[in-house]
Each structure stands twice: as structure tokens, then as C-alpha cells.
Amino acid sequence: MRPRHILAMTAALATMLTLAALPAAAQGSLNVYCSAQVEWCQAAANAFQKETGIRVNMSQKGSGEVLAQIRAEAQNPRGDIWFGGTGDPHLQAAEDKLTAEYRSPTLDQLHDWARKQAEESKFRTVGIYAGALGFGYNSELLARRNAAAPACWKDLLDPRFRNEIQMANPQSSGTAYVMIATIVQLMGEEPAFEYLKGMHRNVNAYPRSGTGPIKAVARGETGVSISFVHDAVTERLGGFPVQYVVPCEGTGYEIGSMSIIAGSRNERNARRFYDWALTPAAQQLGAEAKSFQTPSNRATPVPAEAPKMDQIRLIDYDFAKYGTSAERRRLIERWDREVNSLPR
Numbered sequence: 001m002r003p004r005h006i007l008a009m010t011a012a013l014a015t016m017l018t019l020a021a022l023p024a025a026a027q028g029s030l031n032v033y034c035s036a037q038v039e040w041c042q043a044a045a046n047a048f049q050k051e052t053g054i055r056v057n058m059s060q061k062g063s064g065e066v067l068a069q070i071r072a073e074a075q076n077p078r079g080d081i082w083f084g085g086t087g088d089p090h091l092q093a094a095e096d097k098l099t100a101e102y103r104s105p106t107l108d109q110l111h112d113w114a115r116k117q118a119e120e121s122k123f124r125t126v127g128i129y130a131g132a133l134g135f136g137y138n139s140e141l142l143a144r145r146n147a148a149a150p151a152c153w154k155d156l157l158d159p160r161f162r163n164e165i166q167m168a169n170p171q172s173s174g175t176a177y178v179m180i181a182t183i184v185q186l187m188g189e190e191p192a193f194e195y196l197k198g199m200h201r202n203v204n205a206y207p208r209s210g211t212g213p214i215k216a217v218a219r220g221e222t223g224v225s226i227s228f229v230h231d232a233v234t235e236r237l238g239g240f241p242v243q244y245v246v247p248c249e250g251t252g253y254e255i256g257s258m259s260i261i262a263g264s265r266n267e268r269n270a271r272r273f274y275d276w277a278l279t280p281a282a283q284q285l286g287a288e289a290k291s292f293q294t295p296s297n298r299a300t301p302v303p304a305e306a307p308k309m310d311q312i313r314l315i316d317y318d319f320a321k322y323g324t325s326a327e328r329r330r331l332i333e334r335w336d337r338e339v340n341s342l343p344r
Contacts (some may be wrong), residue, residue, distance in 0.1 A: 027053040030269040031078060033070070035063040035085025035174070036256065037211065037234070040289040044083065047285055048276055054269050062209050063089040063174035070098050070261060080264040081273055086174030086210075087117055087127065088181070090257035091323030094124035099259035102271060106278040106297070114296035117255050120320055125259040128277060129286065129293035132246060132253045132312045133178055136214045136225040136232035140241040150224060152248040153183070157195070161202045163344075164223035166213035168206060170332045174254070175210030179226050180331055181322040182252030185315055196339045203344065218242050228254060229307045230292040237290060237305065250313040256293060 030048075034041035038060045045056040061069070063085030070079065070093055082090065082099070093099045101123045107115055114127030135156075137149045147160045156165060170176035183192040204222055207213060213225030214232055218240035225232075232244035258277055260270045276282050283295040287303035294302055294309050321327055 029055040087255035087257040090125040094121035134229040
């Protein structure tokens with residue numbers, strides 16, 4: 001074989017090997033808005049990119065903030081898929097057709113509550129995990145102040161918790177909106193707002209993020225937080241003196257959800273991520289990232305550290321009503337007008 005033929009074959013082989021080594025370029029990209037904990041967001045992005053070769057650009061924000069961003073970008077979507085965060089904002093996005101209909105072939109593998117989330121949204125969102133609302137508290141800080149931990153919603157009105165409570169701001173946090181909707185369903189709307197006004201006197205801050213209050217508890221900046229109890233488990237396993245309790249009167253819960261953004265530029269890759277995120281292998285990444293919600297796929301092992309949902313007194317949370325845009329907007333506006341404006 002003549003030298004120039006050998007050189008040509010070598011060059012062709014080198015080109016083929018180069019292309020084979022660059023799957024990300026061939027597979028394209030995916031823009032993920034993530035409202036789960038940042039460690040889980042990053043773990044999911046890294047695992048999906050490694051498995052598929054699709055380049056993942058991930059942005060982590062609270063679910064209220066992502067909903068506002070998707071609304072603002074509706075005429076020119078920049079995101080492709082929204083992963084995690086409380087289900088109410090996902091349902092509101094579905095109602096306003098800001099998210100796309102998609103029926104994953106994995107739907108039959110999911111718990112009833114996850115499939116119901118998909119059905120109620122006309123298959124514009126789906127449940128990926130569930131978690132109960134409760135209180136986190138810093139056991140060392142409360143002990144130093146000789147204050148017993150709260151056991152019931154009514155305890156948060158007690159003077160012993162003056163300036164000791166943090167709850168996220170419902171204008172940006174889905175966690176805080178679930179709290180308001182829970183109290184309204186437990187007490188009735190008028191008593192609920194009287195309760196929120198009374199609790200306001202004991203609140204020292206309303207952080208933007210739903211995990212902000214429990215992180216403040218872990219750092220000893222506040223004694224008590226209103227949080228999803230699995231977030232308290234995360235902080236405790238991180239070595240902080242954090243415990244949790246579920247309110248004695250009963251509590252609400254979230255169905256953390258996932259939605260494909262309408263008009264996505266990378267819809268094919270978004271569907272691929274959607275299917276992947278509903279598999280047991282993908283859902284186990286949550287526990288590996290120290291997030292201890294209950295996964296939606298029935299075959300996904302529930303972490304031993306996760307709060308046992310079947311042992312918690314849950315209210316019959318009305319996702320259909322409190323997941324609508326009008327109800328969310330009305331309750332948050334009332335909270336801002338009647339509660340957040342009060343002096344403390």
C-alpha cells in the first residue's frame with residue numbers, strides 16, 4: 001500500500017475516533033430548571049450527562065421563582081425542563097399551559113399519588129417524590145433557652161418562641177405556600193389568617209428559599225423552622241443538632257413534580273430526561289445526595305432515613321383547588337397584605 005493511502009486511512013480513522021469520543025456534541029444539550037436541593041440537582045445533571053452524552057445546563061431556584069421565570073419567558077422559553085419543587089406551582093404552570101403534555105411510558109410504575117398528579121394536570125406534570133410538612137428545631141439552642149420543642153401548630157403562637165421561628169416567603173417559596181394552604185384547610189380561612197397573624201409576632205425572618213429556614217436552624221441562627229421534615233433529616237445527618245416533629249393536628253404534604261416547558265427548544269432531550277428521572281436508578285440519586293423524600297417509582301428503595309409517610313397524620317390536601325393559579329395568587333396576596341405588612 002502506498003504511503004499516501006496509508007496516511008489517508010489513518011486520517012479517516014482518527015476522525016472516526018474523534019467523533020466517537022464526542023457524544024455530547026452529537027446529542028445536543030438540555031437546560032434544566034431545578035427546584036430540588038442543589039446537591040441533588042447537580043447529581044442528576046452529572047448522571048444524566050454521563051449516561052446520555054447530552055450536555056446539561058442546570059439552574060437551581062425555588063419553585064415560586066421558577067414559575068415566575070417560566071411565565072416571563074413564555075414567548076421565548078430558555079428552559080427545557082423543570083425538575084423538582086412543590087407540586088402546586090407545577091399545577092399552576094400546567095393550568096396556564098406553560099408546560100407541555102407528555103405521557104411517559106413509565107407512568108404505570110409510579111405510586112397512585114404520582115399518577116394522580118399527572119392526570120389532574122392533563123399530563124403536563126408528574127410526581128417524582130413526596131414529603132410531609134412539619135417543624136425543624138435546634139435541640140441545643142432550645143435547651144439553652146429552656147424552651148420545649150413545639151409539638152402542634154398551636155405551639156408556634158407561644159411567647160417562648162418570640163423571634164425564634166423562620167418560615168420561607170410564599171411569594172418565592174412553594175414550601176411556604178403549602179404551609180398557608182395547609183393551615184387554611186385545617187382551620188378554615190378566617191381562623192387560619194388570624195393564626196398566621198399571631199405567629200408573625202414570633203417570626204424573625206421570611207427567607208426566599210424553602211430550605212432557608214432549616215439551614216438557619218442548623219446554623220443556630222433560629223430555634224424553629226417550618227419545613228419539609230426530610231430537609232431536617234438532611235441537616236441532622238450533616239452533623240447538626242437538628243430534630244423534627246410533625247404537628248399533632250395533622251399536616252399537609254408536597255408532591256414534588258417535574259414538567260417539560262412548553263415551546264422547549266430541546267424537547268426531545270427533555271422527554272429523554274423525563275423518562276430517565278422516573279426510573280429507580282435515577283430516583284436513588286436523591287438519597288445519595290442526602291435528600292430523603294419518598295420516591296414516586298414503586299420499585300425505588302425508600303431510604304431508611306426518610307420520614308415514614310404512612311406513619312404521619314396527613315390531611316386530605318386538595319391539590320386540585322390549591323394548585324390553581326387563582327387560589328395561589330389570592331392566598332399569597334392576602335398573606336402579603338394582612339400578615340407580612342404587620343410589625344413584629
